[in-house]
Amino acid sequence: MVSGGILSPIIGTIILMALVLLISVPIGVLGAIFITEYWGNHRISRIWWMVVNNLAGVPSIVWGLVGLGLLVYYLDFGLSLLAASITLSFVALPLIMIATKEAVDAIPSSIREASIALGATKWQTIRHHTIPYSASGILTGIILSLSRTAGETAPILLTGVAVNAAIPNSLFDSIQALPYYIYLMTQTSDRSAAIPMAYAAALVLIFLIVVMNLGAIVLRNRYRKKYRW
Amino acid sequence: MAKIQVEKLNVHFEKNHALKDVSISIEEGEITAIIGPSGCGKSTFIRCINRMNDLILGCKVDGNVIVDGNNIYDKDVDVVDVRKKIGMVFQKPNPFPKSIFENIAYAPRIHGVTDGDGNVHKASKKELQEIVEWSLRRSALWDEVKDRLDKSAYNLSGGQQQRLCIARALAIRPGIILFDEPCSALDPIATAKIEDLLIDLKNEYTVLIVTHNMQQAARVADKTAYFYMGDLIEFGETKQIFENPKEKLTEQYITGRMG
Ligand SMILES: Nc1ncnc2c1ncn2[C@@H]1O[C@H](COP(=O)(O)OP(=O)(O)OP(=O)(O)O)[C@@H](O)[C@H]1O
Numbered sequence: 001m002v003s004g005g006i007l008s009p010i011i012g013t014i015i016l017m018a019l020v021l022l023i024s025v026p027i028g029v030l031g032a033i034f035i036t037e038y039w040g041n042h043r044i045s046r047i048w049w050m051v052v053n054n055l056a057g058v059p060s061i062v063w064g065l066v067g068l069g070l071l072v073y074y075l076d077f078g079l080s081l082l083a084a085s086i087t088l089s090f091v092a093l094p095l096i097m098i099a100t101k102e103a104v105d106a107i108p109s110s111i112r113e114a115s116i117a118l119g120a121t122k123w124q125t126i127r128h129h130t131i132p133y134s135a136s137g138i139l140t141g142i143i144l145s146l147s148r149t150a151g152e153t154a155p156i157l158l159t160g161v162a163v164n165a166a167i168p169n170s171l172f173d174s175i176q177a178l179p180y181y182i183y184l185m186t187q188t189s190d191r192s193a194a195i196p197m198a199y200a201a202a203l204v205l206i207f208l209i210v211v212m213n214l215g216a217i218v219l220r221n222r223y224r225k226k227y228r229w
Numbered sequence: 230m231a232k233i234q235v236e237k238l239n240v241h242f243e244k245n246h247a248l249k250d251v252s253i254s255i256e257e258g259e260i261t262a263i264i265g266p267s268g269c270g271k272s273t274f275i276r277c278i279n280r281m282n283d284l285i286l287g288c289k290v291d292g293n294v295i296v297d298g299n300n301i302y303d304k305d306v307d308v309v310d311v312r313k314k315i316g317m318v319f320q321k322p323n324p325f326p327k328s329i330f331e332n333i334a335y336a337p338r339i340h341g342v343t344d345g346d347g348n349v350h351k352a353s354k355k356e357l358q359e360i361v362e363w364s365l366r367r368s369a370l371w372d373e374v375k376d377r378l379d380k381s382a383y384n385l386s387g388g389q390q391q392r393l394c395i396a397r398a399l400a401i402r403p404g405i406i407l408f409d410e411p412c413s414a415l416d417p418i419a420t421a422k423i424e425d426l427l428i429d430l431k432n433e434y435t436v437l438i439v440t441h442n443m444q445q446a447a448r449v450a451d452k453t454a455y456f457y458m459g460d461l462i463e464f465g466e467t468k469q470i471f472e473n474p475k476e477k478l479t480e481q482y483i484t485g486r487m488g
């Protein structure tokens with residue numbers, strides 16, 4: 001059973017992360033900015049954030065079940081890269097939205113007023129002020145949420161991973177991923193061979209996460225230097 | 230014709246009737262001081278003139294504000310166009326966390342530049358430099374910052390930041406400038422500089438300034454309006470308001486028995 005090497009899980013995790021990024025960053029960041037800037041203190045927005053805060057606390061196995069029921073069976077994606085990455089995006093989305101909201105809320109409203117009073121439109125104000133000034137906070141939030149999702153096992157376990165799956169060719173192939181691989185290696189009967197591989201995979205996973213976090217720090221510092229207040 | 234003609238202006242914040250039937254007529258090139266106790270509606274009043282109250286949820290404005298002959302509350306008016314022609318300076322200096330240059334270049338950059346024939350084109354680098362220099366000279370800040378235009382505006386002192394905010398407002402070439410307690414966060418020397426600047430801007434610009442400082446109103450303003458609990462109690466020549474107020478309420482406020 002312990003046949004395949006670690007390449008497929010590594011590539012699998014990287015592809016998963018890329019897809020999660022692709023799905024949850026545009027929706028999460030733009031959605032959060034839209035809601036905070038355009039709906040402000042409306043009741044809808046307060047209810048919305050209450051819901052998002054609760055969603056951020058939902059255990060990841062529950063998202064796994066949602067993905068299994070909704071994506072794998074109902075939408076008939078099967079155990080696939082697509083179902084797994086959307087399910088992981090469920091985990092990442094609320095985190096990214098909250099990070100974005102916090103970064104946007106941290107900008108003093110006097111700065112927005114200054115821009116509006118100069119005759120800028122709301123969108124110009126968002127584009128030239130809100131987004132650049134909150135970018136460092138948003139980027140940090142994105143990468144931290146992503147590195148949390150990278151280590152999630154339960155959601156993908158139910159939606160997209162398979163033992164010894166190869167590097168996927170399409171969105172509908174099943175895949176391997178590092179956390180799942182680690183789990184698998186600790187469960188196998190051939191322990192003497194498998195346990196070192198589990199540790200090796202864990203090291204790689206931690207390395208990936210450290211690299212992501214370092215990236216977050218570098219990006220954040222770059223923006224901090226540019227826009228300081 | 231008056232530069233700004235306000236007719237029966239009423240403002241509600243939810244149930245709070247913040248301005249009641251205010252009518253006032255402001256002449257071009259004059260400085261008008263708005264005075265009155267805290268919460269009487271001074272800020273609300275000047276924020277009606279560039280429709281900044283639109284941003285506040287639950288704020289309802291009724292009545293007419295006629296600027297240069299057009300009612301800015303008409304349905305087909307583009308609020309962005311209204312604000313492009315009116316500068317505003319706030320109580321606390323609020324520069325953008327960008328360089329001094331970018332602070333001033335921002336508005337001309339997004340709006341473009343209007344040439345002699347009234348056509349708008351994208352601002353060239355050279356034009357932006359000219360506008361920045363002109364605005365900074367006009368706000369008496371040029372000599373202090375000309376060597377560090379690319380440095381963050383946040384490195385400036387409070388008084389300099391406020392003059393930068395004035396320069397930023399001047400860069401849109403407004404006809405009217407609204408000041409909401411521009412000196413309340415500044416020391417006396419910085420305040421004196423802003424007052425000199427205000428007097429210098431007079432004639433060219435129509436200025437409305439909210440102030441809690443009676444001496445300041447007396448020093449800079451041609452006309453003074455006294456608000457009390459949402460009502461415009463008295464409006465007239467500054468000298469007359471301070472030396473010979475017609476209304477009892479005004480007199481009480483001026484002589485410091487209230488507010
Ligand atoms: N954003 C807002 N939401 C609700 N009510 C407001 C808001 N802004 C002002 N008000 C109310 O409108 C009234 C007038 O307020 P305004 O800020 O115009 O007073 P002011 O004369 O500028 O006072 P101050 O001298 O303290 O600045 C007050 O009763 C205030 O509570």
Ligand SMILES: [Mg+2]
Pocket residue numbers: 271272273409
């Ligand atoms: Mg006020």
